[in-house]
Every structure is written in structure tokens, then in C-alpha cells.
Amino acid sequence: MNVKIRKWCLLYFAICLLAFFNGQAFAEQELDALDDYLHTFIEEHRIPGASIALTNEEGIYYTKTWGITGESEEEITNETPFTIGSISKSLTGLAVMKLVDDGEIELNDPITLHLPWFTMLDDPARQITIKQALIHTSGISTYDGLALSDQEEMTVNPIKARVKQLANVQLTAFPGDKHQYSNANYLILGALIEEVTNQPFAEYMAESVFAPLGMHAAAADFNTAEKNGYLSGYQSWFGIPVKSPLKYDHGGAPYGYMTASTIDMVEFITFLQQTDHKFIREEAIELYNYPHVQTGEDRYYGLGIRVSNPDTYEEMIWHSGSTPNSRSELFFLPDTGWGGVILTNKNHFLEEASLLNLRNGIIRILNGEQPEPVNPPFQIIPVLISALNLIVFFVLTYSLVKIKKDEIKNILTWRIAGILQLLIAIALFPMLTELVGVPWHTVKAFAPDFAFFIYMFFLLLLLNSFIHIFYSIKKPLETFNLRGF
Template sequence: MRIRVIAALSAVLCTLAAPVHAEPAPYAELDAYVRDNVRAPGVSYAVVGPDGPLHRGAWGTDGRGDRVTPGTPFLWGSVAKPVTATGVMALVQSGRLGLDDPVAEHVPEFAFDERVTVRHLLGHTSGLPPSTVFEVADCHAADCPRPAARLAALDDADPLGPPGTEYAYASTNYIALAAVVESVTGRPFAAYMREAVFRPTGMDGAIADTESARHLAPGHQYLWGIPTATAGEYDPHGAAYGYMGGDLDDLAAFASSQLRDDSILKPESLQQMRKESKPGTGYGLGWRVGGLDAPLQNAIWHTGGTPGYSAMLFLLPERDVALVLQQNLYGLLQDGPVMQVGFGAARILAGGEPGDTPSATVHHATVWGLTALALALLLATARSVAVARRPRPSRRATAAWCLAGLAPSLLLAGVVTLIDLRRLWAWVPDATLALCVAAAAGAATALLRTVRALRPDERA
């Protein structure tokens, strides 16, 4: 009997002494993936349910070197579009605006096509070419015109087709929507959004104008592959298409409202936004609809980037959760690699594998190729100075030097016909600087070689 008691006590003691293997935290895999794969100096993200955040993460530093917290503001880029669309749908739901109202009926400045409706703008089926965005967006001056005043630049644009027939994603549509909102409400776009969307959903710190953006730290862009805090400009009337933002709780509050039936929009309005505006486009009214591989094939989502910032929002209706993620880094030529951390995290949240990170070959080839060209032409300029007093070269050699030297200038001239130099600098500063140096050095080389060829031959 005594032996049995001792054995029983020993068994109990061994059980108590055995190591306890705790279950892993429910979001441990997601946290580890984001931490291991984020490229930005600072990031914040949240898993969100109908009642608010279920899990949050934030780390890194902002453009001033301060620690990133859930209260750090970011810009959201085109994630602003579903927020703007929600504000527009609130006007539709109240009867103050119709989805099939002609835009010109509310905004006479919109002379692009009198048949374009509010629905066409929301779904990017207005016929506006994507290139028109360079005419009206990314105005960073203190005296930037309001949305309606920018629309005259569209008068000479060639439509892609009759309204409703062609899908082409263009932020120009949402600049026009901001003008519609201001016309219908008689208020600045930011003021209307605060009343109709931000306050009702709890987006208390949302950024939508210069005043609310005053505490925003500079964002980061790639300079020869290194994230650098260089982007600090803001479009004061660009919130509708991309210059909207806020802290983690602001973006999470919007996502949470989209998971509830008692949000500012009725369920039928929410569902209408999540149906393709034109079959096969993968775009609803402000939202991207599906179009991703499993397990995100039914996701409602949007991504966005402005110079220095990027954000992503995924609604997973089947799981009744959402993922929001914002970073203080964006590179136009590195869109895929920068955004992959959000896509991978969303796949993990949906029960899948994160997938591979896209290659940054386009960025590296463009930036380093232009940099190598600039250095080569700088050397060519120095060489041209060194041989300036030597005998005249052959015409063929001079022509070859001139063609090689003027090639970057021709390339730069072609690029600026699509986007002006200031906007090009805002989006890809390293490639822009390299191209400008190459153009200047090439032109100098061509000039020096031409002068040498035209100089009288001292041997005569």
C-alpha cells in the first residue's frame, strides 16, 4: 500500500514538473510573416472583426525617426477610393444623388462626355484614359485648384469608348467624384467626409486635407534600392483619389464598418458596391472584387500607394474578418515586392500559404541601367573635353557620338509628354535624377563632339 501511495505521488509530481507546451498565439504566424517580409522602415496592421480590431501590430520608425505605433498616421493611396465611394453611396442612399445622374448635371466643368454618370466614375468605366491622371493629380503646390477646376484639362482627352463600354482604372474618375460631392453638398470634400463617413465610423484621426495632414511624417521612397525619407508633399484636394490617410485605428474602423449590417450604408448598398460594375473587370463601385488566387478568390479588397506611403485592405466576408496594413514606403517600380507583405498576410489570415515575393527586376534594371548610362556619358563628356584639341574625327564617328549622346534627351522628352518632370520626380526620384544627368551629359558630349568636328583642321 505504501509503495502504491509513493508511486501515485511520484506520478503527480512528474506531471506537475513536466514542461507545459502552450498553444501558439492565433496570429503568431501572421506576425512572424509580416516581421520577416516587410520592406518598409515602419508598418502597422490589424486583423479586424465587425466590432473592431482583434489583433494589432506596429513596429519600425517613421520618416522623422520616431517609433511607429498604432497611433502613427500614414497615407493610404488608392485605399481612399472605397472610402470615397462609401461617402458617395451615402448621398445616393439619402436621395441627394443618383448613380445614373450625368456628372455634367452637377459639375458643368466636366465637359469630357455629357453621357458619363456617377456610376461610370465609381466603376472606372467612364472612358477616361489612365494617362489623364497626369493632367489632374499629384498637385503639391500651395495654390492647387479644387477638384472641379482641374477638370478642364480633360476637355481634349480622347475617350476609350462610349461610357460603360470600356474599363480603365484611372484616379481621374475619383477627382471628378470629389467635384460631384462638393457640388451636391455645397461643402469641401473633406468636411463632407468627416460628417458622413469619418465620425459615424469612428475614424476620428482621418486625414483628408492640409490641416489634418500637418503631423504626417515624410514617407520613404527607394533611392537606388535604399528606403529613404524623401516624400513629404501632399495634394490638398486629392483625398478622394489617394491623399487620404490616418492611423491604424482609423483604417481599422472603416474596415470594421464594412463588416457590419448597421454601418452608415444599408446591406443592399454594401452589396451593390461589391458587384462588378462591368462583367469581367474585377472592379465594383470603389472596390476590387475577387480576381485573386485561392484562398482570396472571394476577397473584397483594394491597395494603394502615394509617394512615400502604401496601404492595403482586404475584406474576407466568408470569415467575417478583415486585414488592414499600412507602410511608410512605396516605390512605383517596386509595387509588387512592396505590396507582397499585405497579400501574403491576407492569404495566411484566409488559411493559405503566403506565396512568393515578386521580383524587383524592373526596378533594378531601370534605375541601375539609367545610372550606368549617366556615369558612362559623364565619362564621355570628360573624354570629349580631353580630346577637344586633337585633330577632327571622321563624320561617321561624330555622328555616332551625337546619336549616343542625344538618345537620353530623346527618351526624357518622350517621358515628359506623358508625365511632367515634377510628378516624375515625386514618384521615381532615383530614375528621374539618373535620366536627367544622362540627358545633360549626353547633350554636352554631343555638343563638344560637334564643335570639335566643325573646328578648322589645324593640319591644313
């Protein structure tokens, strides 16, 4: 080799070596930025326990755990199971696609073809197809799905029992006409899986979905989840974590109560990253990930999975999940190969958006960009309700003082004020559930601090109305002063 060629070879080697070390330095900076960002987020949001994993085409790129579980306060590891909330729908949807791929069912089959006992108040409910249930266009409302969710009772065949409660429910749209995200759809699909396979839902998921995907600590029933180390999480009271008294929903696995660790969810992300699918055929997975129905400006719903910005370099396949004491995020970016899972054991409906912001911040760091600053959540609604309570308490105290001093002159006005407060108290809970669009038991589960102050407001209104009405009746009629009215 002549001297000139040797020099060029040495120069090329030096450039490669420099690029390698620069790449290593960039990766270390990226990991440091991730560490700092995640640590700040978890501290600011007072999350007791969390587990995060990020993957690329080479495998796990980053994994970290923080804190403790609820109940016996075990240290969180990447094998600690969390309830994954509505990410369960992605796995239920995959189970349905497995049955489609095996030729057991077809997407356009009516539900009643496989569940002849399924009925609702409307005849069109018999036309609901499997696909419509998967993409939430069955016509069953979000409210009616929540009314069946987060139950704590122990029943035999809990999924089937829950679906049978739909017999008293009316559709709010004709099947196929409108997207309404509803847990009821996935309860129906859970019952369908049981009917078609002649197996309990949890058993089918364990044998035909979790085991083939390598999700060895995942579970779709409480007994298995507990055996695998599942412990409940925390509810949020004004941002402060409080151990949750709520129990596992034994009929809720198809829509939101599956449990899994970050290692399990990495296996699911790996499945999404693959192009050669051994679990189901490529045609089935393309249908699974396809954006079947639009749910927002750039958001769509597949057959149990969400898709944002399809067919662009920003495309993201993802799903979020919530239970009263956990919050989770899962995502996969086909263009770059990045994927990730975030599991946390604290929740409040006013804090749910913050984990979406965390996910987006992580993606920005992975893309070499600066994330948005971490801001602690400010829960304005409970603060306003607290202020209302103080006002009503002040009115109550003022009324008692006026009565003691016998300074009430206009008894008719006093009585009307009492009747108005009584009417507000009676209408409070129906008006509130109508306003927020969710059943009261859901409010109690996902916003216990808010529910507590609503109860206080209700009791103060009742007490105040009772004092006003009772005093106005007891006071002799001749003391009425109509001139002030």
C-alpha cells in the same frame, strides 16, 4: 448520476479542454509565424515605419507597429495617420453611395446634371455618368488622371480647379466602353460631392462618412491631417529610405490623399464585415461591393472597391493605395471573416508589388499555410540606367582624350555622332513618358532614383553631343577623311 454517465461527462470535458489548449497553442504558433514573417519583410525592405492590424468577426485579432514617421521621426503607433493612397477612392465611393442612398443623386445621372460647368474637348464627355466615373469607364485615360495628380500647389477650391483642367483633355474611349483606371474620375466625384452637398469635400467626409463609421482620426485635408498627427514618409532610392521633400496634394483627397490610422481602417473593415448596415441600406452596400466591371482574369471593380474571385470561397474585397511616400493595403475575406490593413511610410513604383505579396503571405498564414519566402526587391531598371550613364561617361572621357591628342581623323562621322546624341537627348523625355505611360512628374515622384539617373543621362548626352558638334565645326574642313566614312 450513475457512474457510466459521469465517466462520459468527464471524457467530454477533457476533450473540450484539450481542444481549447490545442486551439490556444495553434493561435500562438500562428501569431509567432506572423511576427517573424512581418519582421523579416520590414527589415528586408527597409521600411522606416509601418502599422498593421488583422481582424475577424470577434474584433481585432492582431495589431503591431514598427519604426518611425518621417519629418520629426515620431514613434509609430496604431493611431498614427498615414496617407492611404487609392484606398481613398473606396471612401469617396462610399460617400457617393451615401448620397445615392439619401436620394440626392442617382448612379445613372450624367455628371453634368450636377456639375453643369464640367466640360472636356469631346461632346461625349457630357454623357459620362456617376457610375461610369466610379468604375473608371468614363473614357478618361490613366495618363490624363496622373497628369492631374500629386500636385503640390496651394489653390483655392483645389478639387474644382483640378477638374476644370480637364477642359483641355480629350477622351480616349467612348463613355462606358472601356475600363481605364484614372484618378481624374475621383477628382470629378469629389467636385460633384461638393456641388451636391454645398460643403467642402473634407467637411462632408468628416461629418457624413468618417464620424458615422467611427474613423475619428481620418482626414481629407492637410490641416486636419496635420492636427491629427500626420507626418510625411519616405521615398526609396535603390531601396534605401530617404525623407520625402514632397508636399501633401491639397486637391488629391478624393483619389489618394486621405489620411487614416490603422484604428480608423479597422472601423472601415468592420463596416465591410457587417450585414446589418446602419450607415446606408443593404441594397446600396450590395451595389458598392458588386463586381461591376472586369479588370483582370479574376479581378473586378465595384463602386470604389476592388473584388477578386467573386461568389467563390476565395472572394476578396480590397484596395491598394500609393502616394510617393506611402503604400497601403486593405482587404476583407467574406468567406472566413478575416480582414486586414497594412500601412507603410515608404514607396517606389518598383516596390509596390512587394506589399501585395506581403498581403497574400499574411492571408496564407491565417489559412494555416506557408507564405512565400521574403525576397528583397531588386531594382533592375535603375541599375541599367546607371550602366548606361557609365557607358556615356566613358564615351565622353574617350572623346576628350582623342581631342587632346588630336587623333580625330573622320570629322564627318564625329559630327554625325554628335547630332545623333543631340537628337536622342531632345527626344529622351517624350519617348520615356510614352514608353512608361505616365507623366514625367509622376516618374520623379514615384521613382526619384530612376529620374535622377535619367537626368544624368540627358546631361551627359548633351555634353557629349556639344563636344562632338563643336569640335567638328571648329576643325578645318580640309581635314575631312571621307574614305573612312
